[in-house]
Amino acid sequence: MTKPMMRWLPQPTTSDIELSRSLGGSNIADLVRLAQCEWDAGGLRRLATRLAGIQLPDGQPTGLQAVRVLLLSNSTARHLKETLIGTGLRHGMRVDVMISEYEDPEVLLVRDYDSIVSFNPDIVVLAMDVHAFGLRPAAGNAEAAAAIASRAVDRLRAIRESVRSSFKKPVVFQTLTLDPGHVRLHVDRLIPGSHADLVGRVNAGLSDFVRSSGDLLLDVAMLSERIGQDNWNSARHWALAKYPFAPENAPLYAEHLVRLVALKFGKSRRVLVLDLDNTMWGGIVGDDGKENLLLGPGSPVGEAHCALQAMAKELRDRGIVLCVSSKNEESVALDAFRTHPEMVLAEEDIAVFQINWTDKAANLQALSDILSLGLDSFVFLDDNPAERAQIRFALPQVAVPELPKDVTEWIPVFQSACYFETTGFTVEDRDRASYYRADARRAAQLKSFARQEDYLQSLDMELLVNPFDAIGRKRIAQLIAKSNQFNLTTRRYSEADVAAAEADPRRITLQMRLSDVFGDNGMIGVVIADIGADAIEIDTWLMSCRVLGRGVPEATLDWLVARARDLGKGFVRGVYIPTKKNMMVADHYRNLGFELTGERPGGETAWELSVDAYRDKKPPIRIRDAVGAH
């Protein structure tokens, strides 16, 4: 694999590559899943080969949209065929490609007329590059420049007419990128009739024509500028085989072309779902508090989150429906959204808020129902790789951009994906987002996603449980000072207190790290418990919200009960002390099977669990402690 060009796509893993070589039978779902990764031309060719080898019983639908594409090219294009077929899978299409190449389209339409008719294309791509027009400079001659450009545009119009009368199919036009063979200087912008001036005029004329004809425009000029014209062209490949652009750019070209073709088959993205913590703003509102969020001028991270909001607002102005999906205490998160002075987005910009502790796959399903928009029109933006993986796993039809670790790098990656491509822009587009404003239409109780258990299994989680030690001391003290939401008692201890607990033989101390297929999540939980006469009494139990819904509390309790047994104790006891921020764990002990033994004014509750009656919960997590694996 060469270096990634489409950073919004995940890179294939070793097992993905293995699967792309060996996949047989009729497993289209696996092929579509594989196609979501970034592949080079060789990888896309393998996917195309696997697709061609799939034999389905007659009449069994593939679940893919069948699309026949005719590509007319004045240069060489045969090498693009399998790249296009493989890319089609990424967009849920079974693309069949006929390539007619190496001549002017006027000639091809006559020469290959019979085979084109029998192929019966759904859409025609006029892949004409600058070499089809020559555009030899007429430096300093404005009149000649205008004539040359309008001749080129007239020619495109004539080809369009001929396609329309023969096949009555939509056409994709391409803008031109400069021919590196011509003189290209800074001064050329000032000289009518320079090559750059001619190309600019043709692109402008072509755009005007396509705007009125209702066809599609693939902006190759923009694409080449994005990666740099010197990277777009390969003089050697032009000389060797008349490749219109460097062969390593074929997957990028195909991705943009196929996305455009998909629009003609009703496949367009219209919804952007945004996470809040560390996405909409820097920090975790439930733990850090509204006043400590990184948002706005003064820090690179705060500015990056503002820029992200501005980008979302711009998309909303283009008719994209914005939603929020966040694991948070609704009142706390909404308060920050409404009242943080640096917010760029306003509450009325968001069609639906889904703020709860349910898994996001269930939330997206609910959003799709509320908005009556299919999941295949959704884009899901979340900083957390585990959330992204869960959505890709559970809802493969949702587009889930990969994001660099550094939030300041997100926007170029996201924008390069062109998720929200459309065929044009109308007044209705401008106003569409507001139609979906669904005030107070929040889905009630969501059912957790059916495949949650499979997903957790696929994470291959390991919980590393150790007593407090000198190395962990600083981070333990930090978690004790900062955790507000998943914190049963919110007792704050200094680093010295932590060291004292570590040395106290009458106390059990736990620091927990969770690792999974995505790597190490770092320290995510802390427990301090006192060894009493007949019970382990939990003094402190806290956890990072990043790993909610993964079964960590259940695994922790399995460990604690085992420890109580070892010590010959009959019970595990705990208390819940309510604060403004920890409502999410009000029922924590009840949910784990503890009995309520007492209530105090102020809402404090006491809980007890009998060790003898306890059945291990066995969530899909391996526990490894100082003693060894369980």
Next chain:
Amino acid sequence: MDKHADVISRLQAIFREELDLPNLQISPQSTPDDVDGWDSLATIRIVAAVEREFDREFEAAQIESIRSVADLISMIAA
């Protein structure tokens, strides 16, 4: 493994991959006529893979003159 055999085995892996023929056996005498799917465009793919594998860049004139696996071997050795 001597150097020549090493080059052949790396080339064979490239040919298998680029031509999607997992059991292909090549020798220095192999030519486009006796290897399935080895046409002029396949040559360009194969050369790109050879350039990645051996960290080299060949000239258009050299690529143009490839008529056999032996030609590739001598280009790599040059």
